[in-house]
Amino acid sequence: MNINRRNFLIGTGSAVGALMAVPYISHAQSKPIRLGMLLDTSGPFSAYGIPMEKASQLAVESINEGGGLLGREVEIVFRDTQSDMANYTTFANQMVRQGLDVFHGGILSASREAIRQTLRQREIPYFYNVLYEGGVCDGNTFVTGTTPAQQVEALIPHAMNAYGAKKLYVLAANYNYGQITAAWVKRYAEQNGATDVEVEFFDLSDGEFGPAAIAKIQESGSDLVVSVLVGAAQLSFYSEWLGSGMLANPDVHLISTTFGVGNEHKVLPAAQSDGMLVANNWAPQNDSAENKAFLEAWAAKHGNTDDIHEIAVSQYQGILLWAHAVEQAGSVERSAITQVLESGASIVGPSGKVEMDPATHHCKLDIHVMEIQNQQMNIVKSFAQREPVDTQSVCNLTENPDSNVQYEITL
Amino acid sequence: MDIAFIFAIQIIYAIAVLTLISLGLALVFGMMRIINLAHGEFITLGGYATIMATKAGFNIWVAMLVMAPIVVGVWSLFIERVIIRFLYGRLIYTMLATWGLSLAMTGGLTMIFGNTTEGVALDIGSIPIGVYQVNGYNLFLIFSVAVTSILVAWVLYGTVYGRIARAAMQNRDMTQAFGYPVKRISMLTFVVGGMLAGLAGGILAPTTGVSPFSGATWIADAFITVITGGTAPLLGTLASAGILGVVSTSTVLIFSSAAGGIALLIAALILLRLFPLGISSIWQRSGK
Known part of the structure; x- marks a missing residue:
């Protein structure tokens, strides 16, 4: 071939052009999937938020190590909301403008309600992975935590039968979670x-349980x-x-729906x-292969596993359930993954099987009644796949897919 | 009639807790006209001092009654030297500065201890009253508040330091003119106020647990008690703690715990409407 100046320029020019185009094209194909996340990792609620954030890193890392989703990496877009509810609205609005494919986050019910409508309007699927008072009925929202009826349905009959108890005394925090749970009890x-x-x-804020409360x-x-x-005061x-x-009185027994969720039994x-009985979705002592693998992975990445709690596990499972739906749907689009989730999609996570209930977008979950001894939760009895019956009593997204409301569940 | 006796203990207990958390704040406000909005965090620091000292192997009683006041006393000395002494006579500035201090302390405690509630175990058994059982620690708390109040009364009214301090409170310039070191007295008073906060934190630590944010649960009640009580550091506080404790506890017993908090605020509002300068203005009025 005769090399002259013109041929040289054409040849190298197109070669360089091709070289430049290769990374550009592959970059377009593997543009990361953006997973938005707002959690309180500082301030009064950080005891909940920090382990949730760690769990999210773990989940996304395991997805990316397995080749990502649909050949794309998953990228967490995270901001610390500093236990300030106003930050949720501000940060969520900034995030959605930059573009998100899915959102996992929010801890308190107030934080969920601060962002739920923004995400719905922008058609970004919202996974709320926290135990809460129940009743959210929104086609765009998916809940992977327990609701009061799921816990109480297992705990109360078990405790009454085990202790032969007939007369109950309920001490509840005075806001919607406490009131609704007390009603189910x-x-x-x-x-x-x-x-x-x-x-x-x-x-x-009531930190005083004096002799009269006990005497009553x-x-x-x-x-x-x-x-x-x-909360800390109570x-x-x-x-x-x-x-x-x-506590030592053999005729009176203490059980709780809330104790241990924030690792109170360890602090x-x-x-x-x-001797206290609790009922949770995640049992630290569960010797399933999934739970052991989860604990090992956590120890390898974060060291100490003592800070893992129920809602950190829910967050982990929420991300895995979403990832499963994306793979099944072959898309990150809301309509596609909703269709998969509403067909009863499920994963098996550290707390057992997590199966989406199509009518409520809440999950069927295992519940373990556990006895606390020496700061450990030992499984007493396990209840497989409890339905979210409280939300089911008010919400039916199959019949009314456009629902967008949180029902106040009254009994 | 056992239940009536239990209710009486409950009311005295409520008064004792209000007095305990307010005494240090009242002393500093009454003697120096400084409102220490970091008082709640001083109490929290006392709680942490107790827990740390217990973990370091100190006897729990020593940790609670000796270490906690000393640690917070030293901290108060430092704060008085670097912040408070420049602000004497400027009430609003002291509020602003100590509010900032309270935020900084909350942040610092969170960084050091993490944002969890830590507890310390102390079980001194229960005392049966008829068919009921009363936590022995509640009775200890009442007893220790009584002893502390008597000690404070003795220092204020029975010692030379107390007389000079009260003189400095009534007329700062005149006391200075007599040759008494008013600045050093102010420093000492602030330190004693801090030690009382530390003692409160130590005594409350076994019953409530301690978190970096627990100061916020105390400061509101302490502040209301002190303002309602007025400027007489001991008697004013005892009087308002007595009235507020009776009103809120009775409401709790008759209605509910939630109503008790509201009743306390309403009682404080009515008292302040009747005595805008606090309850102690009733017997101080003649002197002015």
Whole structure:
């Protein structure tokens, strides 16, 4: 071939052009999938948010190590909302303008409600991976945490039968979660033959459970005390209960729907919680292969596994369930993954099987009744695949796919 | 009638807790006209001092009653030297500065201890009253508040330091003119106020647990008690803690826990409407 200046320029020019085009084309094909996430990793709610953020990193890392989704990497777009509800609205609006394919996040119900409509309007599927009071009925929202009925349905009949208890005393935090949970406790207790159920509400900031609060419980003659207490201030109940000798009283038993969710059993002295029964979705001692692998992966990435809690596991499973739906659908589009999820998609995670309930966009979940001994939760009895019956009683997205409301569940 | 006795203990207990968390704040406000909005964090620091000292192997009683006041006392000395002493006589500035301090302390405690509630175990058994059982620790708390109040009263009214401090409170310039070191007295008073906050934190740590944010749960009640009480550091606080404790606890017992908090605020509002300068203005009025 005769090399002259013209041929040289044409040849090298097109070669360079081709070289430049190659990375451009492959880059377009592997543009990362953007997973938006807002969590409180500083401020009063950071005890919940920090492990959730760690769990998300773990989930996304395992997806990317397995080749990503549809040949694309998953990229977390994260901001710390600093336990300030106003930040949720501001940051979510900024994030959606930059483009998101899916959103996983929000901790308190207030934070969920601050962003739910923005995500719905922009057609970005929203996964809320936290146990909460139930009732959200929104075609764009998917919930992977437990609702009160799922826990209470397992815990109350089991405890009443195990202890032969007939008279219940419910101590509940005075806001919607506490009120709704207390109502479900009352319903299941009465269905199970309880003769008397007394309920008392306490302000979230109330840190004083003096002798009268304990005396009122003693006076009622109750044999089963149910704690639906929430937050740091109300933790003082447990030291008061121990100090008044009630924890050691063989005729009265203490159970809780909330204790341990924020790892309270690990930070409070062991003596305050020995013998207490709880009912959660995730059991740390579960010896399933999925749970062991999860604990090992967490230890390898983050070191200590002591900070893992129920909602960190829910967040992990929420991301895996979404990833499963994307692979099945072959797309990240909302309509495509919704169709897959509404066909009853499921994964098996550290807490067991997580199966989407088509009518409510909540999940069927395993519930484990556990006894706390020496700061460990030991499984007493497991209940497989409990339905979200509370939300099912008010919500049917199959019939009304355009629903967009949170029902106040009253009994 | 056992239940009536339990209710009486509950009311006294509520008064004791209000007094305990307010005494340090009241002393500093009454003697120095400084409102320490970081008082809640001083209490929290006392709680952490107790937990840390217990973990370091100190006896829990020593940790609570000795280490907590000392740690917070030293911290108060530092804060008085670097911040407060430049702001004497400027109430609004002290509020702003100590509010900033409270935010900084909350952030610092979160960085050091993490954002979790830590507890310390102390079970001194329960005392049976009729068919009921009362936590022995509640009775200890009441007893220790009584002893502390008597000690504070003795220092204020029975010692030379107390007389000078009260003189400095009534007329700063005149006391200075007599040759008493008013600045050093102010420093000492702030440190004693801090030590009382530390003691409160230590005594409350076993019942409530401690988190970096627990100061916020105390400061509101302490602030309301002190403002309602007025400027007499001990008697004003005891009087307002007594009234507010009776009102809120009775409401809790008759209605619900949630109503108790509202009743406390309403009682404070009515008292302040009747005595805008606090309850202690009733017996201070004649002196002015």
